[in-house]
Amino acid sequence: MQAFKIKEKIGLDKTFKIAPFRKHIRHTEPHKHKNYFEVIFLWKGDGIHQIDSARYPIAAPVIFILKKDQIHAWDMVSEPEGFVLIVKDEFINHSKDTELKALFHLFWRIEQLPLQHDVLHTIRTLFESLYNAYLQEQRFQNLIIEGLLKSILGTLLQEGFKQDLDNRYLDLYTLFIDQIAAHKGTNRNISFYAEKLNIPSKALNDICKNITGKTAKKMIEAFTLSEAKRYLQFSNLTISEIAFRLQFNDPSYFVKFFKKHAGVTPHHFRAFP
Incomplete structure (x- = not known):
């Protein structure tokens, strides 16, 4: 579908x-x-x-x-x-x-x-x-x-971009973004991405902070939230179907995640995007 x-x-x-x-x-x-x-x-x-x-x-x-x-x-x-x-x-x-x-x-x-x-x-x-x-x-x-x-x-x-960027980190940052995009934020484990880049999780966080001012976790969550909003606003999938597409084991956990990061429930966002 x-x-x-x-x-x-x-x-x-x-x-x-x-x-x-x-x-x-x-x-x-x-x-x-x-x-x-x-x-x-x-x-x-x-x-x-x-x-x-x-x-x-x-x-x-x-x-x-x-x-x-x-x-x-x-x-x-x-x-x-x-x-x-x-x-x-x-x-x-x-x-x-x-x-x-x-x-x-x-x-x-x-x-x-x-x-x-x-x-x-x-x-x-x-x-x-x-x-x-x-x-x-x-x-x-x-x-x-x-x-x-x-x-x-x-x-x-x-x-x-007004801040200075450390060019040493650009390649790893690029690979990290590629990985998040490939998984569409469905894997929210920092260690999963750090292992793929063959670097410690702390190093991945430091790279993301240097380039974007955000932690790796915040970046992964932002990808997940963006994908969730697209499904809610532009598809007819149910809340449960969206939760499972984003690999939340329990729809209630997805609702809690969405409300925490968007400030409203998925139902409210769908009704008043």
Whole structure:
């Protein structure tokens, strides 16, 4: 049984795509995309962009970051202008630039990034250059695309991340996020992930605190909570069915977990998301 509506905006034979944001888009039903990361850059437009249970006013210029499996919907009231950038896991995994994957994972906690007007020209120029490189097939096209993509991500992270990051931990942090995403937060045991990374649980906590300011446990719980909210808001699964999908042995334990972290019961959240 498919719990969520799925839309794909990229062909099976492609791992990367950049295109102008479609101006005629006004309203979409909640849906998700599979196995790709999406960066949406809007320099014009008004309305609401819903990502999971959060509703963000569209105040251009703005960047929206969609991670794989997130559910989103548009409700626009004016004509938008911008770019949509789609990157599949295969593109990141096959890249010869080992820093690219770590850069993508640093966006874990960013969904909306308002842009200051002093960086708008830089961001727009980078996106336009990337779009032109994507359209023009040439010998070193992939290298040019990866270079421009890295410049975009770095510039955005400079806006979104103000604290210093310890580069020694980025690879392990990236692997940790991969593991949580692969298990969709269903395994909430820190030692399980630490063992997979071949490091002590304390070291994993220190890495997460260094990069995100949160403990590994908090990050795992956040993944579980996000997945639970998606099921509650966008599927017809019962509370018990959701609990078992998330590998809670007892639905009552799931209810306690949800209320502790969301502040309301699953029933209340489903009725008033």
